[in-house]
Amino acid sequence: MSIVVNNLTKKFGAQRAVDNISFEVKTGEILGFLGPNGAGKTTTMKILTCYMAPSDGDAKVNDLSILEYQDEIKKKIGYLPENNPLYYDMPVLEYLKFVADLQGVPKDKIQDRIGEMVYVCGLNVEKHKKIGELSKGFRQRVGLAQAMIHDPEILILDEPTTGLDPNQIVEIRKLIKEIGKHKTVILSTHILPEVEATCDRILIINKGKIVADGTSDMLRKRARGEEMVRIQIKDSGNKDVVASALKGLDSVAVVDFVKESNDSFYVTSKENQNSRKDIFKLCVQKNWVLTEMTPIETKLEDIFRELTTN
Amino acid sequence: MHAIWVISKREFNSFFDSLVSYIFIVVFLGIGGFFTWLFGSDIFLIGQATLQPFFSIAYFTLFFFIPALTMRMLAEEKRIGTIELLLTKAVSDWQVILGKFIACLILISVALALTIPYYITVWAIGPIDHGAVWCGYFGMILMSMAYIAIGLFASSITNNQIVSFLLALFIGVFFLIIFDVLSSSFTGTISQILNFLSMSSHFDSISRGVIDSRDLIYFFSITFLGLMLAETSLSKRNIVE
Ligand SMILES: Nc1ncnc2c1ncn2[C@@H]1O[C@H](COP(=O)(O)OP(=O)(O)OP(=O)(O)O)[C@@H](O)[C@H]1O
Numbered sequence: 429m430s431i432v433v434n435n436l437t438k439k440f441g442a443q444r445a446v447d448n449i450s451f452e453v454k455t456g457e458i459l460g461f462l463g464p465n466g467a468g469k470t471t472t473m474k475i476l477t478c479y480m481a482p483s484d485g486d487a488k489v490n491d492l493s494i495l496e497y498q499d500e501i502k503k504k505i506g507y508l509p510e511n512n513p514l515y516y517d518m519p520v521l522e523y524l525k526f527v528a529d530l531q532g533v534p535k536d537k538i539q540d541r542i543g544e545m546v547y548v549c550g551l552n553v554e555k556h557k558k559i560g561e562l563s564k565g566f567r568q569r570v571g572l573a574q575a576m577i578h579d580p581e582i583l584i585l586d587e588p589t590t591g592l593d594p595n596q597i598v599e600i601r602k603l604i605k606e607i608g609k610h611k612t613v614i615l616s617t618h619i620l621p622e623v624e625a626t627c628d629r630i631l632i633i634n635k636g637k638i639v640a641d642g643t644s645d646m647l648r649k650r651a652r653g654e655e656m657v658r659i660q661i662k663d664s665g666n667k668d669v670v671a672s673a674l675k676g677l678d679s680v681a682v683v684d685f686v687k688e689s690n691d692s693f694y695v696t697s698k699e700n701q702n703s704r705k706d707i708f709k710l711c712v713q714k715n716w717v718l719t720e721m722t723p724i725e726t727k728l729e730d731i732f733r734e735l736t737t738n
Numbered sequence: 739m740h741a742i743w744v745i746s747k748r749e750f751n752s753f754f755d756s757l758v759s760y761i762f763i764v765v766f767l768g769i770g771g772f773f774t775w776l777f778g779s780d781i782f783l784i785g786q787a788t789l790q791p792f793f794s795i796a797y798f799t800l801f802f803f804i805p806a807l808t809m810r811m812l813a814e815e816k817r818i819g820t821i822e823l824l825l826t827k828a829v830s831d832w833q834v835i836l837g838k839f840i841a842c843l844i845l846i847s848v849a850l851a852l853t854i855p856y857y858i859t860v861w862a863i864g865p866i867d868h869g870a871v872w873c874g875y876f877g878m879i880l881m882s883m884a885y886i887a888i889g890l891f892a893s894s895i896t897n898n899q900i901v902s903f904l905l906a907l908f909i910g911v912f913f914l915i916i917f918d919v920l921s922s923s924f925t926g927t928i929s930q931i932l933n934f935l936s937m938s939s940h941f942d943s944i945s946r947g948v949i950d951s952r953d954l955i956y957f958f959s960i961t962f963l964g965l966m967l968a969e970t971s972l973s974k975r976n977i978v979e
């Protein structure tokens with residue numbers, strides 16, 4: 429089931445929390461929603477889940493507009509809100525039954541679905557407790573369980589792994605990936621490796637506007653056009669000689685020394701060129717021993733910072 | 739319809755989880771019984787089998803208790819954010835409001851049903867006007883509907899239970915006394931309007947056994963208006979500026 433967002437805007441007073449954004453998510457795609465605090469991620473999600481109407485623009489879930497077909501859309505969406513609000517005075521099982529009932533899960537299927545959710549979210553040991561008695565991570569699991577209980581076509585998860593222990597994070601990421609094969613998932617997070625680990629595509633928003641949209645590889649390429657490698661050369665004698673020889677290569681743009689070492693260099697190629705072959709040949713020719721050559725990837729953190737500051 | 743019922747059931751159970759319902763029922767029965775049997779104009783004194791004293795006291799008890807039942811219904815959900823979770827399920831704002839309304843009404847009906855032994859014991863003492871008794875119960879239900887709707891409205895416009903409780907009492911007290919008092923200090927049309935707005939005149943005529951369509955319209959209008967305002971204020975988040 430696809431989601432198509434068209435020129436969506438949400439104003440709070442004079443502030444445009446979401447400012448004219450458009451994007452698309454296809455079936456079987458996991459979209460990671462990134463952005464600094466207050467960027468408008470949660471607001472966008474609240475609009476997509478039909479909790480709030482947008483000030484302007486439209487979004488279509490499977491060709492149904494969120495402005496008109498709220499009832500149909502809500503049935504198809506599983507939503508985990510940001511602060512995971514739950515009825516603390518209800519026992520876990522009773523709560524899951526309540527949600528299943530509300531979402532129209534057929535009576536004879538309810539127990540099966542609850543059983544499955546308890547299993548996949550690792551709730552078995554705590555399932556008879558009241559939600560208010562659970563630890564934060566277990567509450568988060570209940571939040572995930574209630575979002576998925578009716579086997580929705582679309583999952584919208586606002587920071588799904590906050591408060592989970594490392595084991596459970598791995599489990600939940602695996603689960604999201606699994607679900608994302610056949611369904612449509614949008615998740616927001618501040619944990620950048622998480623996006624790389626789970627998402628097919630990344631959407632970065634800043635101050636309500638989309639500043640990047642693409643796979644993590646695409647974002648990397650966009651952020652830095654030139655290739656950069658770190659190399660280590662032994663038995664060369666003088667490092668200044670090495671540096672100037674490297675600079676002399678046709679494909680090399682910049683050579684920097686690595687601070688903490690006196691035989692390592694960062695070599696940046698000219699745009700759209702590859703310098704690794706030339707470096708290797710140079711070392712062979714000069715009889716230098718090349719002990720390391722590592723491509724330096726731009727970290728997602730750097731891309732994120734670059735796109736969302738100033 | 740199913741969604742309304744699911745919400746009602748949850749609300750009703752949560753009354754019992756939080757002891758609110760037990761306190762309500764015990765106090766309601768206690769005060770009602772005390773005034774019916776023991777205090778002041780009790781049946782031994784006036785020597786007549788009637789539930790009138792019970793109804794007059796229940797009239798005040800419910801006035802205080804209903805806001806206590808409704809105060810958290812929307813305010814608390816808004817404060818802790820569960821309203822977002824609820825409204826992103828396959829339910830509409832109306833279904834949420836009606837579900838809560840029905841839960842509250844059922845709890846009050848249960849409390850009223852538990853006073854039927856009073857009726858039976860009074861009946862055993864002497865001849866009783868059965869029509870007036872059943873009309874009295876009916877009037878209680880109508881009045882409760884109006885107060886629940888007012889309470890839900892009060893709960894819908896704030897995140898704070900105490901504010902919600904006080905506001906419901908404040909609105910309620912107009913219908914309980916203020917319109918009544920004011921109507922006697924005016925004359926002519928204004929007085930008539932104020933008198934029509936006062937709950938006691940409508941309740942009294944019903945509890946005497948006379949069910950007039952004007953009284954029914956009165957209670958249903960307040961109920962409808964209260965629920966509609968509650969729905970409007972709940973769906974305010976959707977307003978496009
Ligand atoms: N109900 C509201 N009334 C007024 N302003 C609001 C409201 N909800 C959100 N905002 C504003 O909209 C902006 C976007 O908020 P939003 O919660 O969408 O950010 P976010 O991207 O989810 O941030 P975070 O990473 O901190 O969760 C913020 O500046 C916030 O103050």
Ligand SMILES: [Mg+2]
Pocket residue numbers: 469470471510586
């Ligand atoms: Mg957020």
